[in-house]
Amino acid sequence: MENAARIGYSRWRSVRDGASIRRSRNALFTTNTMTVSNEPRSTKKRRTSTPAAAAGNTDGLRAQGLRTRNTIIRVARKLLLDGGPLEFSQRAVAAAAGISVSNLQYYFPTRIAVLRAVxxxxxxxxxxxxxxxxxxxxxxxxxxxxxxxxxxxxxxxxxxxxxxxxxxxxxxxxxxxxxxxxxxxxxxxxxxxxxxxxxxxxxxxxxxxxxxxxxxxxxxxxxxxxxxxxxxxxxxxxxxxxxxxxxxxxxxxxxxx
The missing domain is CATH 1.10.357.10 (Tetracycline Repressor, domain 2)
Structure with missing residues (x-):
């Protein structure tokens, strides 16, 4: 019992006003009024998004989307002129534009929608x-x-x-x-x-x-x-x-x- 008590006691140490410290890598300093972690605080500043930055990102995405749309129309026109209706498919247009079919369908859901744009x-x-x-x-x-x-x-x-x-x-x-x-x-x-x-x-x-x-x-x-x-x-x-x-x-x- 005494050894057990000593072992248990060795894990805890009394401090002033009844506070205690648990010996661990991330110890908690406990007092009667507050608990404070002794983990080191990160010095990195949290990045915040300003309205100007958000607007810039939106403009960039719009410009990229416009470039993609224009590329689709340009290659679709060439495919239509070179191969006619038989070779004018969404898969062929997507391949010529270097994008996936699903990406093409985001801009033009159907083959006729592509034709209309041309x-x-x-x-x-x-x-x-x-x-x-x-x-x-x-x-x-x-x-x-x-x-x-x-x-x-x-x-x-x-x-x-x-x-x-x-x-x-x-x-x-x-x-x-x-x-x-x-x-x-x-x-x-x-x-x-x-x-x-x-x-x-x-x-x-x-x-x-x-x-x-x-x-x-x-x-x-x-x-x-x-x-x-x-x-x-x-x-x-x-x-x-x-x-x-x-x-x-x-x-x-x-x-x-």
Whole structure:
């Protein structure tokens, strides 16, 4: 009992006012009022995030995200032009962009979403150019002539022609892509009809819509012909002569709404 008591006593030592010290590596100094650890305090300062730093990080992430998105669109456009719809898959686009499919889907959830990102800038540029020409100080006839010359140039542009064909291919089987195609043609027809009313005040609203529809069909057909290699100067002349006849009202059509 005495040895046991001595052994037990050796682990504890009395201190002033009833305090005690337990002998261990991280001893606790206990008093009647407080307990303080004798572990060494870290001298490292805790890092704090300031609003400016947080904003900088956000801007950096946004810039990186924008670069990734632009890379996806660039390589997707190249894949579409080089391989057509059959090779235009999310897996192929992701591989070409050097990212995972899941990362691609973060920006563009579906294949059609990627296609839309490729095609929409082309459509928007065309419509913006047309609106800019119509809002200029040029006469309506001069604007019309400019648009017809633009149609010939677009028909001879191999990349534009290929994108147009691929859009038609997707629109034939995909409802979302058809909606994009339909929205584009609705806007184009409306704006061109407005121009034709200014070119030929004798046109009724129905006449201008019909004339605009025929001119668009004529331009599309010209692009198809050039896309198959039927490139002749006479074709340009026939296109311009027919377009002018429709716009100026010298080509008569059936009466009716």
């Amino acid at each position: 095609i929409e800038p082309v459509i928007d540029t065309y419509l913006d150019d047309m609106k800019r020409a119509m809002s200029s100080e040029a006469s309506p006839r001069d604007v019309f002539e400019e648009i017809m010359q633009r149609s010939i140039a677009d028909a001879k542009d191999a990349k534009y022609n290929a994108l147009f064909r691929h859009l038609l291919s997707f629109a034939a089987t995909d409802a979302e892509c058809f909606k994009l195609y339909d929205e584009w043609y609705t806007t184009l027809t409306r704006d061109l009809a407005q121009l034709l009313r200014a070119v030929n005040p004798a046109f009724s609203a129905a006449d201008s819509r019909h004339a605009a529809t025929m001119l668009i069909a004529l331009a599309d057909g010209l692009a198809m012909q050039y896309g198959t290699g039927r490139l002749t100067q006479a074709l340009d002349a026939y296109f311009l002569a027919t377009s002018r006849a429709i716009a100026y009202g010298t080509l008569t059509g059936p009466a009716g709404k």
